[in-house]
Amino acid sequence: MKNWYKIGFLVINLALCYDLMGQDMTDTITINEVQIIEKASFDNVPGQKREIIKLSKILQSNALTISEVLNTQSLVNVRNYGASGISTISVRGAGASHTSVVWNGFNIQSFQNGQFDFSTLPIGASDKIALVYGGTGAQIGSGSIGGTLFVDNEIDFGDELDVQTQFLAGSYKRFNQYASAQYRSEKFATRLSFLNDQSENNFTYKNRTRFRTPIDTVKNGAIRRLSATSNTKIKTGDRSDLNFHLWATKQDAKDPGTMLSPARGHYTKTDNVRLAGVWKWNHKNIDAEVRSAYLYNHMEYAGDVTSDHYTHNQINELSLASHWNQFLWKLAVNQSIEWINSSDLTENPQRQKQALYGMIQRKWKYIEGVVIMRQEMVSHEAIPFTPAAGLDIFMSKNITFSTFVSRSYKLPTFNDLYWTGWGNPNLNSEDALNSEASIKYRRWKERNSFQIKLGGFRNQIKDIIIWLPQGTIWRPENLESVLSYGLEFESEIKHKFSSEMGITANGQYTWVKSMNEGKQLIYIPEHKAGINLLFTYRDFMISYSHIYTGNRYTDKLNMLKPLARFNTADIRVAQSFSKNQYKFNVAGAVKNVYNATYEVIQYIPTPPINFELSITITYKQ
């Protein structure tokens, strides 16, 4: 039994080790749709499914997190682990550690536990967001087996000073304050922002696990997140500029337990500092970049046992790219070193990585194709060569066929390798082969547009690392294999009634089988669907989003009754108005409109119907 606590703690630790919170000013009032960004590759990779995270003005609350947006706007499966718990995403049936996050071109997925907490990333932290489905190992490197979220900050030269502040209040004592300032001139541009987000999360729910099913109140569920970001661009010559990005966060999250295990005063404290510098040079058709980043994380967990972890990651990259006519190529070398000081890991381990990356892309009249190659050395040993190739075939003005094939991998985490006494230093990388194909039909007129897309995918992951008992301890081994396959369907209709009035409707549906030894993986719903409706009139907007999540198994053999399917819906309204150089935006949200009782993770309660109200003031000079 004693070891269950260690395993339990390990699981919690795997889940909680990486917390972060960030905020960076984005002029959300003026940007209707954020754009795709792929620093580690070219912007448009033929054949690869990439989803630009479209944020209408109504959704542009700086307090809204990426996980909330992805849940309603994409096909991914979002898992929220409680009021103050982490939020992970599963793309195409892959695991949470198979989704990497690339911030300004640098992979910030934890090398200690392989995860990223998406609830800590507010949409205001980025100027550009895109989700790429499927393997991007050839472009990004380790961990990008299921998908990759690209989060980017951009600031450009200009002639402007603007200041923005936002206040938000919500149910369960949620308060959020945001402030930012931006100055732009011909040779210098900088933006600084701060965020404070806190909530008691003390909602009530019917506890179906307790004797006589009483109404319980979540205790010890408070969370507080502070963050500061800075983005600066300096002109260093006619052909070059220097960019700096800083994202510092501090989070204090208490552990409310579950319906089954009451809170015992446990908590997690997390600090993050992410610092990146990029020098860009351009001459005619040649682009060069020198990039460097330092990523720091400190996590302290206080529970039945305590632990303390400090991770460091230093990354340097040099890239050269050229394009002429319809031909593009890019070559990059990457060097990084990861190291950790941890109360639970042996002897402060470190890992060095070097990667060589090449990409050739060519466009013809009806076809655009790409070939990508990556070879990485990890601690002076070559890991398997990682290629990828894709095609877009423009079958007509309205129809495009796309296909993409790639190999991806995930290195063992430091917890897998070095957990004191339990880690296994002889682990291999997890190895994945992804393939996908889709067909898109698009039609547009002056006032209307219509788009429909149908795709299928297959993802075979081998040598998955799982922890198994060996006597009274547990050890990780490369033993499991998962085959995921499925279909994705998306459609969107836009109609403008007039220059001032319009409506947008989109819908998504995905069917996913993610099988290990003939059994569906836990918490992967076979069916997920959603619709979003947006109506705009002048500066008024109202939106409705509805998500259906199908049954999910919670046990490995699919023997137990699955966790019940559920529907959730949110309504948001916003009104903007301007006076002189000031712009005001008042927004409200009703979440879980139908007051549904549901569980994303079994026995972790979710809030009933709840409300938010915010006001945003922007000053521009």
Add this chain to the structure above:
Amino acid sequence: MLPLLISFVGCSPKESETTGNYEKGILILNEGLFNSGTADITHYLNNITQQNVFSQTNNRPLGDIGQSMTYYDGKYYIVVNNSNKIEVVDMDFVSIAAFENLTLPRYIQFANGKGYVSSWANDGQVYVIEPATGAVLKTISTDPGSEKMLLHDNMLYVANSGGYGSSNTISIINTNTDSVEVTLEVGSNPIDLVIDTQRNLWVLLAGQYDASWTEVEGAGLVKIAPQTNQILETIAFESSTGTANSLCTNGQDLFYNYNGGIHKMSIDATIAPSAPAISGQFYKLYLNASKLYACDAGDYSTPGKVLIYNQTEQLATDTIHAGITPSYILFRN
């Protein structure tokens, strides 16, 4: 004599007759997977096995980490460790009450009309509770990791297993005064205890991993004279890659789970056997009616089983299919 009888059969308390669907047979408490709420009861009688008895009867999960269960006064008391509670059910397994005011409870014993619940909270303690209501009458501090308890001559012997750290003591509580009379140093992380036919107390030392978690040292057996609390013998085990657990006796022989299997040792022996009598990786071990019941938890995330052995034969004579991580067995003969 009753406590002695209880000790002889290792882990098989028998009490008065009460009718109900689950009054007779073998009740296996499945610990379940941590944080998954899969703890439940398997019932086995006349070659018929019934799974998920608690959840099917009460339409709700038993809780998180089923730790132990005991029969008392016509009711079963099921200790659910990570849910901080004891569920009380009747002989049909219908919920009667839930005592939710206990932190990290482990085992429960009854004496003098009171319940004694060992707990890992506050660096080790024993709750004294009112059996009908669960009201805490008193909390007795022990050393870290209060675990198995044994009642003998109105004295409650508590193995302090170390909990999240380490301990080398047993606490001896007088159930008339509900206070610790003696704290006896016995060795590394005491985890279980029994009484033999010579009325000597045996304490199983789990041992402790070294700093690199590669080797367990300090495991062994300690023989104590309960009348004087004098240590009569300390028998050290060879080092191993896993800790020891589950001490049972038929009065003449001791059985315990350690180092790749079930070891058998006479109560007159002065050195521990170097090889197991029955080889295998077992989670817990019980003895009833001269048969050994070894819990095989498998991968701890899918249903396990209980293998039934004669005391020295290598091959199991029977198998009971159980739930996830079978960990405690209550024999209702």
